[in-house]
Amino acid sequence: MAAAGGDKLPVEVCKGFSGLDRVVLREARGSSAEVYLYGGHVTSWKNDHGEELLFVSSKAAFKPPKPIRGGIPICFPQFASHGGLESHGFARNRVWSIESDPPPFPTNSASKAHVDLILKPTEEDLKIWPHSFEFRLRVALGPGGDLLLTSRVRNTSTDGKPFSFTFAYHTYFAVSDISEVRVEGLETHDYLDNLQSKERFTEQGDAITFESEIDKIYLSTPTKIAILDHEKKRTFVVRKDGLPDAVVWNPWDKRAKAIADLGDEEYKHMLCVEAAAVEKPITLKPGEEWKGRLELSAVPSSYCSGQLDPQKVLQSS
Numbered sequence: 001m002a003a004a005g006g007d008k009l010p011v012e013v014c015k016g017f018s019g020l021d022r023v024v025l026r027e028a029r030g031s032s033a034e035v036y037l038y039g040g041h042v043t044s045w046k047n048d049h050g051e052e053l054l055f056v057s058s059k060a061a062f063k064p065p066k067p068i069r070g071g072i073p074i075c076f077p078q079f080a081s082h083g084g085l086e087s088h089g090f091a092r093n094r095v096w097s098i099e100s101d102p103p104p105f106p107t108n109s110a111s112k113a114h115v116d117l118i119l120k121p122t123e124e125d126l127k128i129w130p131h132s133f134e135f136r137l138r139v140a141l142g143p144g145g146d147l148l149l150t151s152r153v154r155n156t157s158t159d160g161k162p163f164s165f166t167f168a169y170h171t172y173f174a175v176s177d178i179s180e181v182r183v184e185g186l187e188t189h190d191y192l193d194n195l196q197s198k199e200r201f202t203e204q205g206d207a208i209t210f211e212s213e214i215d216k217i218y219l220s221t222p223t224k225i226a227i228l229d230h231e232k233k234r235t236f237v238v239r240k241d242g243l244p245d246a247v248v249w250n251p252w253d254k255r256a257k258a259i260a261d262l263g264d265e266e267y268k269h270m271l272c273v274e275a276a277a278v279e280k281p282i283t284l285k286p287g288e289e290w291k292g293r294l295e296l297s298a299v300p301s302s303y304c305s306g307q308l309d310p311q312k313v314l315q316s317s
């Protein structure tokens with residue numbers, strides 16, 4: 001509920017599309033974010049000018065069991081598809097709960113604009129992935145409008161057995177025109193090319209630019225990646241922790257046409273750069289917890305290309 005006098009609360013729970021529960025986060029300077037309990041899915045992140053920074057398809061269904069096309073789908077307990085589990089796992093099409101009193105975070109954010117979500121497996125989930133877990137997700141807006149996602153997965157099994165999983169924050173960034181975008185920070189790194197039977201290659205020395213379909217898993221990447229949007233004069237800075245890999249995906253024209261919940265031309269205005277743990281699955285023994293953190297900032301492109309120093313980036317913003 002909104003506060004009396006028109007003041008907006010930092011955290012508001014309301015209904016979104018298809019009557020699904022949605023949490024709106026607002027930071028004092030005007031930035032905002034929206035999270036659907038369906039999927040624990042961030043569907044909006046706006047800067048303090050009200051500009052949308054994430055891409056969500058105009059054809060996104062917002063109808064369970066289909067995952068939402070765009071925003072930040074959570075891929076868990078697997079990235080892509082292996083074995084019997086559905087592609088990108090089931091976390092993105094389960095209804096998460098709000099947790100009012102989660103176990104303390106070692107590095108707690110002071111922001112009031114945050115929400116804590118939790119996902120636990122149902123009896124049905126345990127039939128397809130027989131492991132007890134608690135997945136806690138905190139979504140927070142930093143004072144400068146940064147979007148912070150912290151995932152904590154705990155093995156709560158009592159059978160003494162470890163489990164392994166892969167993971168991705170499948171982030172869809174909104175870009176003005178994909179042909180005008182470059183990604184810095186992944187050059188010279190090895191990648192598995194999904195378009196070439198996952199063969200391993202090494203990226204050349206130049207920043208990545210886009211002129212056709214791309215679906216690559218960059219391995220053991222740096223913790224900072226920059227996405228420069230020349231037309232918008234905006235740079236996204238991705239900082240990640242506990243997530244060694246980075247997936248870069250754009251379906252381009254032909255594949256976009258084959259994706260029912262993506263407009264034919266919408267590929268031009270999206271780019272997925274996904275902080276991930278794919279190559280080496282994470283294994284947790286009973287009682288163990290894993291943490292994976294994503295921090296997104298959007299800064300004016302006075303950002304100095306080629307210098308992935310977040311302090312400089314922030315100072316110049």
Ligand code: TA6
Nearest residue numbers: 080087088170194215247249274
């Ligand atoms: O992250 C890249 C990817 O795994 C691609 O291979 C592509 O299929 C994409 O994700 C979208 O997957 P989805 O299941 O959401 O249609």
